[in-house]
Amino acid sequence: MAQKTYRVIQWCTGVVGKAALQHFIENPIYDLVGVLVTNPEKVGKDAGEIVGLPPTTGVLATNDVEKIIALEADCVHFAPIVTDVDLICRLLRSGKNVASVAGPFSRQHYPEQFAKIDAACQEGQTSYHACGIHPGFSGDILPLTLTRLMNRVDHIQVTEFIDKIRNPMVYTEMMGFGRDPDELLAKPSRSPEAPFAFAESMAMVAEGLGKTIEKVTTKLEVAKATQDIPYSLGVGLPDTGVVREGTVAGQHYEWTAWADGAPLITYHFYWTMGEHVEPKWDLDSRYQVVIDGDPALEVRLMARPDANGVRPFLGLPWTGLVGATAMAAICDAKPGVVTHIDLGVVQPHGLVRR
Ligand SMILES: NC(=O)c1ccc[n+]([C@@H]2O[C@H](COP(=O)([O-])OP(=O)(O)OC[C@H]3O[C@@H](n4cnc5c(N)ncnc54)[C@H](OP(=O)(O)O)[C@@H]3O)[C@@H](O)[C@H]2O)c1
Incomplete structure (x- = not known):
């Protein structure tokens, strides 16, 4: 049976972002199509080099936000140091599902931000999932x-x-x-x-x-x-x-x-x-x-x-991996904000690689 694949963008390559990026390079269900960096020293580097793998992915890191938003992709793993809801909404409206380790996490405490995200999901027919090790796994x-x-x-x-x-x-x-x-x-x-x-x-x-x-x-x-x-x-x-x-x-x-x-x-x-x-x-x-x-x-x-x-302490790499391993499920979910309850039991294909 042909394996379904997902075109993915990694947004920022700190400790968390690198763990997800390595996963996207190595897991055959993902097709890495873009990497956004803020650090000028990383611009133009192959994604493989950024995570210590051979520089052979053919995907070069860019700090050009517009270029990344214009890419054809199914999803973005969003891992900047601070969140940016307007940017998340632009990605969602452009047809890309978003998993964010930087939140926002709580609809109850940030109703205005979630109203924007709801609207962007409907416009782009996409899903938003906030993720990480805690919040996102160990405490829920x-x-x-x-x-x-x-x-x-x-x-x-x-x-x-x-x-x-x-x-x-x-x-x-x-x-x-x-x-x-x-x-x-x-x-x-x-x-x-x-x-x-x-x-x-x-x-x-x-x-x-x-x-x-x-x-x-x-x-x-x-x-x-x-x-x-x-x-x-x-x-x-x-x-x-x-x-x-x-x-x-x-x-x-x-x-x-x-x-x-x-x-x-x-x-x-x-x-x-x-x-x-x-x-x-x-x-x-x-x-x-x-x-x-x-x-x-x-x-x-x-x-x-x-x-x-x-x-x-593996909290930071686990934060990248818990989102990366759910990315396919987030892409396949109904449009809107999706929680663990909506995702159900996530089936992380592509992890068993002999
Ligand atoms: N939910 C959870 O369980 C959990 C746990 C830990 C961390 N987090 C969140 O994960 C995110 C990443 O954490 P991290 O440990 O990977 O941090 P980090 O190592 O400091 O990396 C953050 C990356 O953000 C980019 N960046 C730097 N300055 C920026 C700025 N002013 N605006 C936007 N982006 C900037 C850089 O990317 P480039 O190097 O590519 O330029 C940097 O490497 C944070 O938002 C953190 O709060 C969540």
Whole structure:
């Protein structure tokens, strides 16, 4: 039987975008037709070279937005550092389905943005899907699937653990590591709107269980550096900063959705800058789902240990892959905004390659 193929564009090639781009090059169900970059040093490079593969795809990266929008393509995997709803709408109107790791995620909190996306989907007869590891997988599709193993659900807790020393990333500075603890607690670096990005995931789990969220409560605690902690912003890069002793070296955000007057879903985010912090939190980077009820369960989603026995944090590549592996299903979906519920059980063809 002939394999159905999908013409795809990769929009931006950061850590997330590169994981998706590599998948589009290697998976035979995808036909890579375009790559949009913002970095002038990447313009004109073959897509293969950008992800460390042979430069033989014949698709050269461009920073020409109009050229990309004019391409004949079925879909765009959208992975810029910040979202751009007007750009997403232009892509949708031009007949390209869009999966965005940068959101917007929540119709409830961004109704105007979703009204624009709805209209663009109808005009282009295309679909929009917001995706990623969290939001997009660990806090929604994963726990909801796991509840199928339960007789009764009391409380679902999803935790993201990231040690940013062993897994350097661009978000370290913007998240306020190195700030004065009292000042950060009074005015967190993560904006008060941050939970909105996760609201759709919480609502999906609650709705899937036949419940409605009554309120979401939030907490923040910090850990302090017990000595100066030098850090890098990328694997293999030299140290780019220092978290000074006594400043913020760990952050634990907690967001709880309540239903029937009790906590139903709690998301925890533990981010630390290595082991010289007090209080000490778990440094094994992973996602963890714990469901209290009958029978209670726990699932840990983590990388296999590397040659040094360290488990790298795969949240960013997983973010690219969870969208990339759903791209065909998004193309085949009915026009409009599609969630995991609409997509159903995604069948990721092309992954088994002997
Ligand atoms: N849903 C989730 O679970 C989840 C998890 C992690 C990240 N994310 C989102 O994924 C997106 C990409 O994250 P990342 O870790 O790949 O970030 P990154 O490594 O910093 O890459 C972002 C890319 O965006 C492009 N870019 C740079 N400056 C830009 C600007 N001013 N405007 C538009 N694009 C710009 C660059 O692309 P070129 O290098 O190609 O020029 C850059 O490499 C972010 O929006 C992030 O919030 C979502």
